[in-house]
Amino acid sequence: xxxxxxxxxxxxxxxxxxxxxxxxxxxxxxxxxxxxxxxxxxxxxxxxxxxxxxxxxxxxxxxxxxxxxxxxxxxxxxxxxxxxxxxxxxxxxxxxxxxxxxxxxxxxxxxxxxxxxxxxxxxxxxxxxxxxxxxxxxxxxx
Numbered sequence: 001x002x003x004x005x006x007x008x009x010x011x012x013x014x015x016x017x018x019x020x021x022x023x024x025x026x027x028x029x030x031x032x033x034x035x036x037x038x039x040x041x042x043x044x045x046x047x048x049x050x051x052x053x054x055x056x057x058x059x060x061x062x063x064x065x066x067x068x069x070x071x072x073x074x075x076x077x078x079x080x081x082x083x084x085x086x087x088x089x090x091x092x093x094x095x096x097x098x099x100x101x102x103x104x105x106x107x108x109x110x111x112x113x114x115x116x117x118x119x120x121x122x123x124x125x126x127x128x129x130x131x132x133x134x135x136x137x138x139x140x141x142x
Contacts, residue, residue, distance in 0.1 A: 006072055011128065012109035014135040016101055024097040025044040030088040036131075037083045040111065043127040047119075056118075057083060060110035068103040070094050 011069065019032030044053050058076040061084065065071045070093055073086045084107075094100035116122035129136045 008112040008116070008125075008141055009105065011132075011135050012112060013101065013105040015108060015132050016105045018135060019130065020101075021140060022134075024101070024102070026091040026094060026100045027088055029100050029104050030084075030091050032095065033087065033108060035084055037111070037115075039131050040127055041083075043117075043130070055116055058106055060114055062113040063110040063111070063113075064106040068106050070097075070099065070103050071107070 015036050015118070016029060016032045019035045020028040021032075028087060041053050048056065054076065061074060061076045065074075072091050073090050075085045075110065077083060077085045084089075087104075090102040094103065112125070112128060115127075118124065125136070
């Protein structure tokens with residue numbers, strides 16, 4: 001699973017960069033993560049329910065905090081206006097733009113990992129392939 005998980009991490013990074021419109025601005029990175037999560041939520045709410053999606057986001061954030069200490073002040077709010085409270089401020093405190101992107105991508109990668117664990121690779125990655133085909137093409141493991 002480590003190789004597949006690292007592939008999903010790369011896909012998550014590409015999605016954050018894509019959603020940020022190529023900007024390395026930390027506020028744009030935070031907005032990119034919020035946009036990606038919003039897109040996924042609309043697809044997943046019918047399958048997991050609103051509380052299931054919220055639980056998935058909280059768990060993904062918990063796992064990402066272990067890797068990215070700058071996320072310690074972030075909470076998963078579950079509000080559609082801003083899924084993560086304190087995200088913009090935490091990313092602004094990152095020492096580099098790359099660190100901010102890595103932190104945002106870590107949350108998204110854990111969302112992907114959890115989806116695959118719950119639903120299997122085909123169903124778990126289906127919304128990611130649908131919304132971001134450019135990020136998944138030639139990036140996934142067989």
